[in-house]
Amino acid sequence: MDRRSFLNLGAAAGAGLAAAAWFDPDRVYAQATAPWTLGLADVEDDVAPHKLRRLHGRLPAGLEGALYRNGPAKFRRPGRSVGHWFDGDGMVRAWTLAGGEATLAARFVDTPKRRIETSAKACVMPGFGTKAAPGSQLEGPDDSNAANTSVIRVGDALWALWEGGSPAALDPVSLETKGFAVLRQDLKSMPFSAHPRREASGRLWNFGWWRDQVVVWRLSPQGALEDARIVKLPRASYIHDFTATDRHLIFVLQPWVQERMAMPFNSGFAWRPEQGTQVVVIDKADLDKRRVFELPPFFFFHLGDAWAEADGTIRFDACIDPDPSFAVTGAAKLLSGEASGGPAPRLALVTLGADGKARLEQTSDAAEFPRNDPRYAGLAGNMTVHTVIEPGRPLSRGIATRDWRGGKAQAFDFGLDHLVEEFVFAPRPGGSAAFDGWLVGTTLNLKAKASELHVFDARRVADGPVCSLRAEAALPVSFHGNFVRG
Template identity: 30%
Template sequence: MDGEVRVNPYLSGNFAPVHSEDDYDLVVKGEIPKGLRGTLYRTGPNPQFEPRGEYHWFAGDGMIHAFHVEDGKVSYRNRYVRTPKWRLENEAGRALFGSFGNPMATDPSALGKDSGVGNTNIVHHAGRLLALEEGHMPFEMKPRTLDSKGYVEAYRGRTTAHPKIDPKTGEMVWFGYGIGEAPFGTGISYGVTDAAGEVVRRDDFQAPYSSMIHDFLVTENHALFPVLPLTGSLERAMGGLPAFAWEPDKGSHVAVMRRDADVASIRWFNAPPCYVFHPMNAWEEDGKILADVFRYDSAPLFPNADGSPGRKSAARMVRWTFDLAGNSDAIKEEAIDDLDGEFPRFDERYAGLAYRHGWYAADPTGAKTIKQNAIAHLDHATGKRQVYALSGGDMTSEPVFTPRSDTAEEGDGWLTAVVWRAAENRSDFLVFDALDVAKGPIGVAELPRRVPFGFHGNWVAD
């Protein structure tokens, strides 16, 4: 229709940015356990200005939302991640960069300048609070004030938004993709930061093609890098087509490497085309690696290589098995849950080890969207699943587990989540008994405004 205005769905509703940076003491309903002391940090995209060109949800400026819990009380603070991009645009009073730094949509004054946003994850390691996204180095923030400090230059290039912290050694294991002279390179970096915060390893190897590798898997002795057919192409972007697109003909490949070995020792395993944003956990057992991942038939939120819309696809949890002693490079796959979901979490004291309990945001409606309206707990030992369903159009963030103490049994602790209340257009901070999610939250802290839909968060104990 002539004159019709098309609204980007990722700039409206609870995807729309909030532009104020605030500090609130929250009203508490129910009981916030006295033993829960620390801060839930969350991050997500929050464009400072009206975006240029075709906006993608993954490309907005990062904003950190911190919920500090102490003595049954909850306070809230939010601040932008003031990256070089944020500062340059703030001085100009307008957006200068296209999504993912797309040169076709970038103002000439910003071409070749740093386009980092720090919008995907927020991790605490070795005394540093790091805002992460997969195209740039970690960006350090001050834990209590959320003041921006700047890039941690020791990483020497782009790194993942999903590092893994080894519960035995305290090392942070990470990777980077798209490494190379030109954008969308086929190089992958493998890196290690020791428990003291020193970067002690960064090695590169080549993937079969340029892929958006959002997350990876780490076990006690191995690292696994999934190269799945959501591809990146500068040539495609310069031709006006999608920079990232779904190309299933390229197949799925997973590199498996011993952590104590050279990248030259990598062995590649293969699977039919699929996409995984997030694994739950991976571990070793009887000469095999087992990995629980949320698998899509095709990559959601991205178009096909010719620019046509991708098809709707929801993720379900499956178990991948890599037989390290066998002759086959095929990945064995079996379904372990039949509920659509995303944002899996577990008791990370068991990271890379055999584990029992997992939690995730779920969608029992089968709508095949990224809007999750339930929180689920899965007991891998019994196969029993609990679900707490929201109502009235309310939506949840990723649920985050916190143990009751360092020595508590696996799963004994609390689950925290941020929920958007659709009817009131504001958000709440919820606390659950982690092993009794179905009974609903035991404590709720009410915000006077909303927290936009975001990506990941982590709990940092006092």
């Protein structure tokens, strides 16, 4: 009955909760009045499939498939609310495009956490930034799995992803939850992050974080587990996302390091800028082969795609913050209607030289949620789309594309009435050049109080959406998703 590491959690539980003390999770949401708070409002029920209303333009011929997205959509219950944006219940949304029409359906992921909290009429489970309350049960990481961060298609299933536990498998049509996926019995409950990297071949790489170790997952294009290996890293840095070239896995170890296992999870971390940022480059072909680069300290959630150049130089983009204040306080305050007003993340380019020297070039673009053309994953010549943030105002209001080879950056501003979510690339059938296709994404229209789907020509973002459609529901801002061709 030895539960080694798992039991160690118990010893540390209750320690180091000071970071959450500024936030009263029972604060009445009704106090919040700023229009953007609609982006963090609760959804009570699943959204039945319904046709979207066309606002302008036509859906391009050849754009067929579904944009699956995931994000938290239930934060507050009568007895207690979650203490952090990242701890709400995951709701998977399917924006389906077929025959020139679009539909929306959305369904909560049926997790043990949601069942326990529904029955308790209180958010009692511990999370990224939420303390446990009486009535919580935590016998394994998936008991607190919010399944709220991203969603990918794997084989015949959809997987709703979190970062500290197993994928939750859903039916891709009904969005009904089938249960947590077990990739191999001896690897049950191992973490599977919300940021897998899919090669152009369809092969999927992912990691699961545990202190100063990660499990590196490798899945076939059909979703079969090919390999899982434990890799030790130089420090217990918080890793939300990693990146990859066609030949390398890249772990960026920011100096937000876990010094103890505590609940809420984020209270066990400390900001140690004096340690700088380390970048660990691991060979996909031999996970024991690695190089370590040093960069100045920065905090990040999201990285763009990486590529290697002929002389061995590796580059990737990242959305970087000066410190982890958004992860600790900013994203929690949003729930009570407070905008932290802290600095916005900025788009940056990291260069890892063949001489072992690393360089960080920061742009002035306030940016989040970088995504790329999946056909160029890990290859030179890819392009990036990201959301645009107005510093001082919470969440995003536009999107922009960037071509690091020197092409002209393009941007579109949806304006103050929209909260803009991540946009992803969908290729044009028959096309092959990077970003020959469309950018598909969603916004929450604060004036119309409705969620909208927008399609851009990926190479003409500044022209605005070629088609916009509106749903009947106003869904809170979601995190990540993927377009699956029909």
